[in-house]
Amino acid sequence: MLMLNLSLWAVFEYSEAKGLEELFYPTYDLSGFSWDSVNRTLNHTALTAEFSGVPATDPGGSFSNGSVGFRVTAYEAGGRDRPLPSLLHTANSSKVEFVLAGVAPRGNGSRFALEVATVEEPGVVQELRSARSIDDEYTPTIFEMLSLVAQSQNDSSTRSFLQWKATAYGSRSPRREDNIQCRSGGLQAANWTLPASSIVRAYFGEGVGSSYTVSAINISFGGEDGEVYQEKRYLSWSALLGFGQPPRDTFSPLVISIMAVALGTPMAMLLVGGCVLLFAQRKRYSEYEPIN
Amino acid sequence: MVEEERALLSPAGGDDDGGGGGSPGSPRALPAVCDPRRLPHRLLVLALMCFLGFGSYFCYDNPAALQTQVQRDMKVRTAQFMALYAWYSWPNVVLCFFGGFLIDRVFGIRLGTIIFSIFVCVGQVIFALGALLNTFWLMDMGRFIFGIGGESLAVAQNTYAVSWFKGKELNLVFGLQLSMARIGSTVNMNIMGWIYTRVQDLLGYTGPSTLGLTLMIGGVTCLFSLTCALILAYLDKRAQKLLCKEQGKTGEVIKLTDVKDFSLSLWLIFVICVCYYAAVFPFIGLGKVFFIEKFKFSSQEASAINSIVYIISAPMSPVFGLLVDKVGKNIIWVLCAVITTLASHIMLAFTFWNPWIAMCLLGVAYSLLACALWPMVAFVVPEHQLGTAYGFMQSIQNLGLAIISIAAGMILDARGYLFLEVFFTACVCLSLIAVVMLYFVNHLTGGDLNWSAKKREKLQKVAANEVEEQERLRRQNEDDLAKLQPKADDFSLRNKYLSKLGAQVQVSHQEEDGFFNSQMQFLFDSENLVVIIVGGTWPVSTAARGLPAVAGEGLFEHGLLECYLAIFVRVQFAMNLEWLEV
Numbered sequence: 012m013l014m015l016n017l018s019l020w021a022v023f024e025y026s027e028a029k030g031l032e033e034l035f036y037p038t039y040d041l042s043g044f045s046w047d048s049v050n051r052t053l054n055h056t057a058l059t060a061e062f063s064g065v066p067a068t069d070p071g072g073s074f075s076n077g078s079v080g081f082r083v084t085a086y087e088a089g090g091r092d093r094p095l096p097s098l099l100h101t102a103n104s105s106k107v108e109f110v111l112a113g114v115a116p117r118g119n120g121s122r123f124a125l126e127v128a129t130v131e132e133p134g135v136v137q138e139l140r141s142a143r144s145i146d147d148e149y150t151p152t153i154f155e156m157l158s159l160v161a162q163s164q165n166d167s168s169t170r171s172f173l174q175w176k177a178t179a180y181g182s183r184s185p186r187r188e189d190n191i192q193c194r195s196g197g198l199q200a201a202n203w204t205l206p207a208s209s210i211v212r213a214y215f216g217e218g219v220g221s222s223y224t225v226s227a228i229n230i231s232f233g234g235e236d237g238e239v240y241q242e243k244r245y246l247s248w249s250a251l252l253g254f255g256q257p258p259r260d261t262f263s264p265l266v267i268s269i270m271a272v273a274l275g276t277p278m279a280m281l282l283v284g285g286c287v288l289l290f291a292q293r294k295r296y297s298e299y300e301p302i303n
Numbered sequence: 304m305v306e307e308e309r310a311l312l313s314p315a316g317g318d319d320d321g322g323g324g325g326s327p328g329s330p331r332a333l334p335a336v337c338d339p340r341r342l343p344h345r346l347l348v349l350a351l352m353c354f355l356g357f358g359s360y361f362c363y364d365n366p367a368a369l370q371t372q373v374q375r376d377m378k379v380r381t382a383q384f385m386a387l388y389a390w391y392s393w394p395n396v397v398l399c400f401f402g403g404f405l406i407d408r409v410f411g412i413r414l415g416t417i418i419f420s421i422f423v424c425v426g427q428v429i430f431a432l433g434a435l436l437n438t439f440w441l442m443d444m445g446r447f448i449f450g451i452g453g454e455s456l457a458v459a460q461n462t463y464a465v466s467w468f469k470g471k472e473l474n475l476v477f478g479l480q481l482s483m484a485r486i487g488s489t490v491n492m493n494i495m496g497w498i499y500t501r502v503q504d505l506l507g508y509t510g511p512s513t514l515g516l517t518l519m520i521g522g523v524t525c526l527f528s529l530t531c532a533l534i535l536a537y538l539d540k541r542a543q544k545l546l547c548k549e550q551g552k553t554g555e556v557i558k559l560t561d562v563k564d565f566s567l568s569l570w571l572i573f574v575i576c577v578c579y580y581a582a583v584f585p586f587i588g589l590g591k592v593f594f595i596e597k598f599k600f601s602s603q604e605a606s607a608i609n610s611i612v613y614i615i616s617a618p619m620s621p622v623f624g625l626l627v628d629k630v631g632k633n634i635i636w637v638l639c640a641v642i643t644t645l646a647s648h649i650m651l652a653f654t655f656w657n658p659w660i661a662m663c664l665l666g667v668a669y670s671l672l673a674c675a676l677w678p679m680v681a682f683v684v685p686e687h688q689l690g691t692a693y694g695f696m697q698s699i700q701n702l703g704l705a706i707i708s709i710a711a712g713m714i715l716d717a718r719g720y721l722f723l724e725v726f727f728t729a730c731v732c733l734s735l736i737a738v739v740m741l742y743f744v745n746h747l748t749g750g751d752l753n754w755s756a757k758k759r760e761k762l763q764k765v766a767a768n769e770v771e772e773q774e775r776l777r778r779q780n781e782d783d784l785a786k787l788q789p790k791a792d793d794f795s796l797r798n799k800y801l802s803k804l805g806a807q808v809q810v811s812h813q814e815e816d817g818f819f820n821s822q823m824q825f826l827f828d829s830e831n832l833v834v835i836i837v838g839g840t841w842p843v844s845t846a847a848r849g850l851p852a853v854a855g856e857g858l859f860e861h862g863l864l865e866c867y868l869a870i871f872v873r874v875q876f877a878m879n880l881e882w883l884e885v
Binding site: 149287 | 374381655716717728742743
């Protein structure tokens with residue numbers, strides 16, 4: 012049973028002037044997009060599917076050779092992705108990737124933000140957790156991991172999660188220097204109404220909005236001097252969606268073994284050397300004893 | 304011409320209080336600031352000397368201060384960015400051996416200093432041009448040329464210091480120069496970011512030209528240092544004329560074949576040096592962005608914390624120098640420094656604790672290590688190989704820095720900061736292993752590396768006494784030795800034996816040949832020398848017969864001194880008698 016229901020709702024574009032005033036451009040509402048057929052991009056061996064779409068009306072011409080896309084990857088077994096951000100996954104999870112490719116920004120220093128909405132069933136509490144980990148081996152220089160977890164109110168066990176690293180990448184084959192800072196706002200009750208034709212309404216029935224509550228998080232891309240998108244015109248943000256406890260990173264065996272050898276060797280040498288010296292000293296004394 | 308000048312100036316050189324230059328045109332009494340023998344003038348020279356290195360130290364760490372800007376504007380990966388440091392180190396792998404030679408034999412100190420300063424200036428300008436023209440390889444080349452000048456300039460600076468302040472003030476002067484170098488680095492770390500933002504405001508955009516302009520402005524410090532070099536050259540030349548002073552020399556003798564004679568202890572010291580510095584300098588090179596990305600520091604705060612190692616080392620170096628001198632036990636100090644560094648790297652790697660703690664520890668450890676490690680080389684290497692040993696140490700230090708810098712950049716790109724810190728920790732651990740091995744090797748071979756200062760002093764006193772004693776004996780023997788022209792080796796060998804014999808030794812032996820049909824008894828210690836001849840004929844001097852012959856009886860004394868073994872006596876006596884017959 013899918014406890015955390017997610018809909019990626021709208022893409023905002025805004026620019027932040029020096030004086031911290033944010034200027035929002037008209038929102039790209041994803042419900043107004045025309046989407047390509049998913050059958051064409053369905054890959055049965057890699058278990059991926061890609062939806063991409065353009066707005067039905069595009070007066071500014073921003074999408075003349077660009078699109079917004081979602082790539083979903085399912086996993087057969089636990090493991091770790093090769094491409095960055097190399098999230099650790101289980102068989103009970105799948106990756107959702109938000110891709111903004113070739114969309115022309117409408118302003119000079121404009122940035123994009125994604126609003127993610129979730130539908131809460133009765134008896135389930137959602138919580139946004141931000142954890143800072145010292146381990147950035149798999150996602151170089153990114154230390155923050157965010158997760159949105161749905162807990163059951165009765166026994167506070169985690170039912171499902173959405174987990175992501177605080178980074179997006181500005182390249183099709185992401186590398187460390189392509190990273191685009193990614194910030195998340197708090198979890199808020201959504202202050203808008205669901206469109207009537209929404210699949211959410213179709214799935215949950217008419218109860219949405221009364222017995223089910225809808226909350227949303229804003230995820231914005233680009234830091235203070237983040238102009239990566241302006242140059243590359245590509246942005247991809249990955250998150251892991253799954254059941255049960257979100258997977259936790261642990262130190263890689265390589266790090267553990269290097270530390271063990273590096274710290275162990277001098278210790279062993281001190282011990283062995285100390286023993287040898289002690290032994291040699293005693294031996295020397297024993298040689299002198301008969302003379303005394 | 305020079306002769307003439309000397310002749311004219313010689314009275315002024317001899318006159319101590321007058322302070323007058325004897326040059327025909329100049330006035331008799333110079334004001335204090337212009338008189339090379341007076342303190343104000345020497346202070347002026349000291350200031351110039353300190354600022355001589357300022358430019359090169361300021362510009363050395365330019366990349367670290369502008370890491371984000373360099374990587375963003377030039378669009379380079381961290382590995383390429385760190386290559387800027389590697390390119391600085393490459394020429395110095397070789398130049399460490401030749402810097403002294405070039406100054407002593409080829410250019411002379413004055414011209415050498417100017418040339419190296421010009422290299423530094425040109426290097427920095429090319430570095431900045433590379434940024435302006437948006438060509439990264441040109442920046443690399445600039446750093447290479449900068450590196451050719453930079454390290455040799457430090458050698459020249461030390462040589463100037465020795466030539467002007469030989470005697471009491473020298474250590475202070477070295478300390479001041481080192482402090483000035485650290486101040487240069489610190490100012491750079493904290494000011495370059497600000498200059499960049501001002502240039503950015505001026506131009507209205509960021510890009511390679513902003514970076515280039517910023518680096519050009521940084522290059523002004525190099526021009527300033529070049530000016531210092533020119534003034535210093537003039538003053539030195541003037542002092543040479545006025546005081547008949549010789550041009551300063553490094554006095555370094557580098558013989559690469561000495562390398563095969565290096566002891567295990569020395570190689571271990573090299574390992575400590577390379578591994579330790581590799582975990583400090585490349586780390587500082589990458590430090591600013593590390594503090595911004597891992598600890599969420601602001602740019603200014605990150606600059607400040609990244610320069611704390613230099614800030615601490617400026618005042619602490621003289622303090623630790625004194626401490627290590629007073630206490631001795633160098634290996635223990637090095638061990639402490641390495642363990643502290645290890646702790647600080649582990650803190651930075653595995654915790655989110657306030658990094659000021661770790662960086663302050665690193666700063667203290669770094670200063671302590673520098674004070675305890677470098678003097679150790681002098682204990683394990685004979686004096687004539689010292690130049691080679693230090694040259695070699697600097698050379699492989701630069702090699703290590705070049706390689707590790709690039710490796711660090713690549714590791715950061717591929718695996719992130721945790722792995723980078725683990726890598727640095729491993730380097731420090733390697734250094735720790737070398738320290739532990741050095742301790743045991745030193746212990747087993749009975750080396751003097753870990754003696755306390757008291758013990759060292761005592762032994763030095765004994766050695767000094769010994770030398771004095773030997774000197775006395777040598778003087779006593781000098782006349783005879785001169786006549787006999789003994790080999791230099793004999794003398795040292797004898798000294799060695801004498802010092803080992805110490806107390807009275809009795810050598811008694813029977814001569815069988817015609818001359819010495821008698822029994823002789825030789826009594827000697829390091830003070831007195833007595834010959835007792837019992838019976839027989841003595842063809843040389845009847846005064847010695849049957850009586851104790853007091854040291855000073857030239858011929859016999861010499862013969863006796865050589866008698867480490869009975870058989871030697873025969874040879875020596877035969878030789879002496881031959882001489883007598885002549």
